[in-house]
Structure formats: structure tokens, C-alpha cells
Amino acid sequence: xxxxxxxxxxxxxxxxxxxxxxxxxxxxxxxxxxxxxxxxxxxxxxxxxxxxxxxxxxxxxxxxxxxxxxxxxxxxxxxxxxxxxxxxxxxxxxxxxxxxxxxxxxxxxxxxxxxxxxxxxxxxxxxxxxxxxxxxxxxxxxxxxxxxxxxxxxxxxxxxxxxxxxxxxxxxxxxxxxxxxxxxxxxxxxxxxxxxxxxxxxxxxxxxxxxxxxxxxxxxxxxxxxxxxxxxxxxxxxxxxxxxxxxxxxxxxxxxxx
Numbered sequence: 001x002x003x004x005x006x007x008x009x010x011x012x013x014x015x016x017x018x019x020x021x022x023x024x025x026x027x028x029x030x031x032x033x034x035x036x037x038x039x040x041x042x043x044x045x046x047x048x049x050x051x052x053x054x055x056x057x058x059x060x061x062x063x064x065x066x067x068x069x070x071x072x073x074x075x076x077x078x079x080x081x082x083x084x085x086x087x088x089x090x091x092x093x094x095x096x097x098x099x100x101x102x103x104x105x106x107x108x109x110x111x112x113x114x115x116x117x118x119x120x121x122x123x124x125x126x127x128x129x130x131x132x133x134x135x136x137x138x139x140x141x142x143x144x145x146x147x148x149x150x151x152x153x154x155x156x157x158x159x160x161x162x163x164x165x166x167x168x169x170x171x172x173x174x175x176x177x178x179x180x181x182x183x184x185x186x187x188x189x190x191x192x193x194x195x196x197x198x199x200x201x202x203x204x205x206x207x208x209x210x211x212x213x214x215x216x217x218x219x220x221x222x223x224x225x226x227x228x229x230x231x232x233x234x235x236x237x238x239x240x241x242x243x244x245x246x247x248x249x250x251x252x253x254x255x256x257x258x
Contacts, residue, residue: 028203037209037233113145120154156219
């Protein structure tokens, strides 16, 4: 038997073992993922266009969502574009935005069960990209499958600032004084104005490519999340890597700061 075939067989056996180990274990309801390493993957593969890495990464997202669905995950948040990414040169940013639009459209296809939600400062995008993303979200509004949040133009610090601003404007509309607004601010009032209000906070946050930092991803919501860092670049992130991440989550003692 060829070496590649043997390797694939061993991986399948290992996958099945990992899946069995998760039976009866606490599983995450909400997974956040930082799909990092697309450009590095393209370079490692000898590709001259880094956008080929983003295209490969986008195609991989549907597979990842299938894995999450198999485990009964209810919410997935995928970070596709940060607010800082908007400062990239136009020749880098424009193709990436086109890839994100295409991905959102494919995830919103009629044969897909997922309900999409765009989270981030979409108003920073050119109008045609805003329209494409909002259209994808609207087309899935009546679906009842797994909630898939696409974080585009997302930054954790901006999200918190936007939430505080929204709360202040809400209170000002009622005629509240500045002192009354300041007195009424608490964690719950800010949380109500976050991009993903109404959803549970992520239980598990995964980052690929070997980077071990959160870079502003879900700053507020991840206060008590479990983190898993994987060395593989996103297009190389396998189901066995996913199951390892979930197993790592399942065996941790979550104390929520207590």
C-alpha cells in the first residue's frame, strides 16, 4: 500500500477514535475561529498570487462548518477581515473583498441550512460590498440551521466603542442627563449593544497558523472562552485538528473566574 494511502488510513482511524472520545463530553455551543495563515499557505505551496491562499481558505470554511454541524455546534463566528486590514494596498484589499463576497454568497445558497449574520463595521466598506454581504444575510433570515457569523471589518476595540456609543445615544433619546447615562452603564447594558447580542459567548476560540494571540477578536465575549492554538495554516487545518481542539476543550475545567 502506498505511503500516502497508509497515512490517510491512519488519520481516519485516529479521527474515529477522537470522535468516540467526545461521546458524552461537554461540547462547545459557540466556536470562534481566526482563519489565519492563508497567505503563508500560498507561499509555502509555491503560489505567486497570495489571493490563491485566500481562495483556498474560503473553500475550506464550508468543510469546517460541516464538522461543526456534525457535533451539534449552534453558533460559529469566523473572522474574515479586521478593521486594520482595510489599510492594505488596494491591489491586496480589493481581491480579498471579492473573495469574501463570493464566500458569503455561496454560504447563503438555497441548499445550505445555515443562517448568516454579518458582524462588524460594514459601513467602512465600499457600497457594493456592503450590499453583497447584507443580501447574503437577508437570504438566510428564515433558515433555522446553525448560526454562522461572518466577522468582516471587525475589531474588538471598535465593537466595544460602538456598543458604548449606541447605548449613550439610546439613553440620550429618552432625555436622560449625562450623569444619568453614566450611572446606568453596566456590563449588561453594553452587552445588549454588541454586534452579536442575543447569542451565547464563544466557548472555544481557535486560531490557526501558530500565532498565539487574540489580536482583538471578540475581546468582550471571549472573557471566559477556552483558547486553542494550532500550528497548521488555515487551508491545512484538518478534521483531526478540529477534533483535537474540541477534545482539549472538553477536558478543561471551566471555572469562569471563580
